Amino acid sequence: MIVHDILNEATLCFAEAGIPSPRLDAEVLLAFCLDCDRLEFFKNPLRPVDEKVLALFQKLVTRRLKEEPVAYITSRKEFWSFVLEVNKSVLIPRPDTEVLVEEALGICKGITIPEIKILDIGTGSGAIALALACELPRIRVTATDISAAALAVAEKNARNLRLDSQIKFLQGNLFQPVGDFFDIIVSNPPYIADEEYDKLPGGVKNYEPREALQAGLGGLDFYRKIVNEAPAHLKHDGWLLLETGAAQSVKVISIAEASGQFDDMSVRNDYAGLPRVIKARRK
Template identity: 40%
Template sequence: MTFETVGDHVARATGRLKAAGIDRPRREARLLLAHSFGKSVEWLVAHDDERIETPAPFENAVRRREAREPLSHILGEREFWSLRFQVNASVLDPRPDSETLVAAVLAQYPEPDTVVKIADLGTGSGCLLLSILSERPGAEGVGVDISESALSIARKNAQRFGLAARANFIQSDWESRLGGTFDIVVSNPPYIPTAAIDDLAPEVARFEPRGALDGGADGLDAYRHIAAVLPRILKPNGLVALEIGQGQDASVTRILRDGGIRIVGLEKDLAGIPRCVLGRL
């Protein structure tokens, strides 16, 4: 049985995570200890000199992070749009960049009681659809994904946030099993060129689902497919909002225009990078 102070536990883990190349090792060490010990980070800070028994899961958690497994996979959740989404290796980690799309859609429909029907293509954790629904109580939506494992996570998140009555999730290869038309279509499709995936951070290249990353040779395969089907699934003057990768704005807007979509906006993320293309049919 090993007893050390909270500060010693954090310091030891910080050194190991720093050596593994983790950007913010002290912050992550505290998060891992808090998770393993069942306490908040604030509690750890306030009890830095308190001696505690080493939590059994802590060593395993540090080892997993040393191997560059995403922190969110170890903790089992990731905050997005002020909601704590359950995540695992079946889904793409929700990222702050994707909040650009949520904000852009809400700005297009500013009335809280707006009644709209939304389709989320490649829903993953459900973060886009559920975040929008959390802000628009009159809206409902369908999230589709080819992965049943991803859909299981999305359904759990809908239950977690009290949105299951307005969010349906179905297994489908893109739009193939969707019925009817929608006021809004959103998607964060795979957009990394195949050859570039192995050069991504280990957390992404080795641990995130390749199907949610691989956009084909030029990273644009999914956009071509979505653009081709939008006239069938989008209502007249309906909105499409697509997340894009860095430097893809010109190519994606061209693909959408060629598919008959009128571009109405190009939203930048907090770093000033074009991140979301908005169009209407």
């Protein structure tokens, strides 16, 4: 069979099953099987595909039809300017989180000291920590996670990207393993409300780690804890940046206001126009 026909068949199959981006997923999976770039398919749609590759592709299509995310099937996900290795121990990094990276880098530009210390709470695959470290060599990140398996993925990504000298990884509950002061604290914490968890799409609920997602009744547990504990680890005038669910930003701002520890609070929208990142400066 040739690429053109294989892609059309798989796209149709995914579309009928209600997979959200059928053509893209078919292309990514076939490119993975052929170890080539997707652009190759535009250049050479008549390329023949041998039986062995086709058999592998069909296995991956079957996994995708069971809603397994493409990133877990291929063990990789693009984020910022690089490709990260991922597995089921880590949340698949989302493009929305790049807005948090942009905001943190904007703050860094105004900091003139030779070494900027950043804490990333709940680093998962290391996405945020790595994006920050790769943009500015004077950034030093401490990246924590409660999950040892997630930290193993993050550490591997740091080595692969040769950024390990800029990042220290620590396992533990939120601030518990941290004994330092930071210029910036960032986090994309779990924020799915208990009552919303069962309504998540199957691809999220059945494959991504529950501990990366679920955050108590109302989904605000981690925001309350982080807002309350962050001031003890922030330098004066240091910044706290939190990714939030689209409907949570007002509530998270209220939590920060009620703590009495922050001012200069603002919300940054993501590229879909939804509130996504809150920024607050320690008084």
